[in-house]
Amino acid sequence: MSNKDKEVLLSVKNLEVTFHNEGRRFRAVKNANFDIYKGETFSLVGESGSGKTTIGRAIMRINTLSAGEVIFKGKRISGKISKEDDRDVIRSIQMIFQDPAASLNERATIEYCVSEGLYNFHLYKDEEERIAKVDKALEDVGLLPEHKSRYPHEFSGGQRQRVGIARAMIMEPELIVADEPISALDVSIRAQVLNLMNKLKEEKGLTYLFIAHDLSVVRFISDRIAVIHLGRIVEIAETEELFKHPLHPYTISLLSAVPMPDPQIEKAKKLVVYDESKRDHSGPKPVLQEIRPGHFVFANDREMAEYEAKLQEMEKAEASAK
Amino acid sequence: MTNKDNLFTFADFDEKESERIAAPRYSYWKSVWRTFIHNKVTVTVCIIMLTVVIFSMIQPIFSKYDPMYAPNINDASMKFLKPSLQYPFGTDNIGRNLFDGVWAGAKNSLIIGFVCTFINMIIGIAVGALWGFSKSMDKWMIEVYNVVSNVPFLLIAMILSYVLGSGFKSLIFIMCVSNWIYVAYFIRTQVMIIRDREYNLASRCLGTSTWTMITKNILPFLISVIMTYVAREIPATISYEVFLSYLGLGLGQDNASLGRMISQYTTYMNAYPHLFWIPVSVLAIISVSLYIVGQALADASDPRTHM
Numbered sequence: 001m002s003n004k005d006k007e008v009l010l011s012v013k014n015l016e017v018t019f020h021n022e023g024r025r026f027r028a029v030k031n032a033n034f035d036i037y038k039g040e041t042f043s044l045v046g047e048s049g050s051g052k053t054t055i056g057r058a059i060m061r062i063n064t065l066s067a068g069e070v071i072f073k074g075k076r077i078s079g080k081i082s083k084e085d086d087r088d089v090i091r092s093i094q095m096i097f098q099d100p101a102a103s104l105n106e107r108a109t110i111e112y113c114v115s116e117g118l119y120n121f122h123l124y125k126d127e128e129e130r131i132a133k134v135d136k137a138l139e140d141v142g143l144l145p146e147h148k149s150r151y152p153h154e155f156s157g158g159q160r161q162r163v164g165i166a167r168a169m170i171m172e173p174e175l176i177v178a179d180e181p182i183s184a185l186d187v188s189i190r191a192q193v194l195n196l197m198n199k200l201k202e203e204k205g206l207t208y209l210f211i212a213h214d215l216s217v218v219r220f221i222s223d224r225i226a227v228i229h230l231g232r233i234v235e236i237a238e239t240e241e242l243f244k245h246p247l248h249p250y251t252i253s254l255l256s257a258v259p260m261p262d263p264q265i266e267k268a269k270k271l272v273v274y275d276e277s278k279r280d281h282s283g284p285k286p287v288l289q290e291i292r293p294g295h296f297v298f299a300n301d302r303e304m305a306e307y308e309a310k311l312q313e314m315e316k317a318e319a320s321a322k
Numbered sequence: 323m324t325n326k327d328n329l330f331t332f333a334d335f336d337e338k339e340s341e342r343i344a345a346p347r348y349s350y351w352k353s354v355w356r357t358f359i360h361n362k363v364t365v366t367v368c369i370i371m372l373t374v375v376i377f378s379m380i381q382p383i384f385s386k387y388d389p390m391y392a393p394n395i396n397d398a399s400m401k402f403l404k405p406s407l408q409y410p411f412g413t414d415n416i417g418r419n420l421f422d423g424v425w426a427g428a429k430n431s432l433i434i435g436f437v438c439t440f441i442n443m444i445i446g447i448a449v450g451a452l453w454g455f456s457k458s459m460d461k462w463m464i465e466v467y468n469v470v471s472n473v474p475f476l477l478i479a480m481i482l483s484y485v486l487g488s489g490f491k492s493l494i495f496i497m498c499v500s501n502w503i504y505v506a507y508f509i510r511t512q513v514m515i516i517r518d519r520e521y522n523l524a525s526r527c528l529g530t531s532t533w534t535m536i537t538k539n540i541l542p543f544l545i546s547v548i549m550t551y552v553a554r555e556i557p558a559t560i561s562y563e564v565f566l567s568y569l570g571l572g573l574g575q576d577n578a579s580l581g582r583m584i585s586q587y588t589t590y591m592n593a594y595p596h597l598f599w600i601p602v603s604v605l606a607i608i609s610v611s612l613y614i615v616g617q618a619l620a621d622a623s624d625p626r627t628h629m
Binding site: 060062087090091094095097098099102103104105106107108112116117119120121142143144146147149150151153154155159164167171 | 337338341342343345347348350519520521523524525526527528529530531534538539542543625
């Protein structure tokens, strides 16, 4: 399957985000490059502090870029853009936040929380239409119209997150940046929110940028995955390809950390600890290179040869197993 | 044990029903009111406060008290009368009715307290909210604040009262000209605390304007701290008015004033103690009750007390 014939919705080019603190500089994201195709779920995985949220926020234009650009539907949206483009981008790219308790205004009713975007862009003809839209948005996420007059603190975590989803959906966006939307939720309701996100994606033809650290969740929801480590994207591949043929040592280490529900396998499992300092860094500077169509890995030529050999070995083993 | 299947039936699972919230509807202001009237002490103090405030607003209309008018000034038998039915608070050194004087003074003090606090709060909150939001405004506002807050208020009050002369309007001007900046600074700090919370980020992602953010996202969270500030500010302003009048900087001779009264009657503290203690007690009752009621309102407006 080639990615060439799919439409690129969002493209991140050489993105770099730097934080300044009293003269000290910290590069949170280093030279990130990836495309998100229309209609797919693209996931960013990595440990805490790896810069995945920063990339999401850079796309939302909350964090300013220190280099590179973000292109949405062929138009640059990073840096200074015209007021009209700004309004378009706000409407087309929406965000779902990590902590549903913190991301809703506690002193406003659900009706206001959900209509906030409608008010800002005046996306309704009259009050009746606005209320109808709010009712529809709440219904889409499985809430009841009578919840409109309630306050966020009266809801459970899952319900609150669904209010957050309704608030984003009412803008009829094309791309949704979901910043760890389920990591603050109880395990019992994670599936509910994930299924809802999948359902909405199919109904409305949405594209997701899904930011997470939980690999089992990521495997369930995404079409393609980018693994990020210390601000650098180390591997991008389609979900099954990545789980079957992880190449970069960090990816291998990350996959080995997924707990197995079978105690026998879990006990026998060997954890691979990734240590950047113990790796062989000889040779030229590594870059993100395409090893198979759609499978990118961060490597220099020497490492590329190693990965290629490993990949061929894995493919041979699979062929013989069949 | 027999198996009685008919005792149990399968319950239907209704997804809609499971979303329903059983708790009664929450209303912010209703909860504030309920918490406020729950405390019997504050309700009592509130009634005292309202009685004193309403009485001091109405009584001067009927008494038409004028401090410059002393018809009994030459009648020695009318001076220094002890409190009686006809003169509930007695009379002073020039035969004026102290009862009328105290309430006229209380009225002026209250009006100044409320008006100055209102002006200071309005300007302070508006400036402070923008100040807390705008990083570029913060750069120069903080310098303005540093300069203004380092000039002693008494110095400003003295110079201005010599320039403007004493009187009702100039006193209000003096009390407001620089004091709003302290309110603004306080609000600025509060705004900064909640400015970067995630729900504000969410609002920004939805394209909400700064003004809407201030009125819908920030100020509703500040109601209780603003209430606390007002509860402190009104009695403090009244005390300051009394203090300035005591020094001779506040209201002129032609305005009834508790402060001027207290300063005048200090000399009679030993011979005729009621002349000194009655105005002081009225001032104390007004300040303390306003403070207690204000604090209770501030507590009640904090939603953490609503549970």
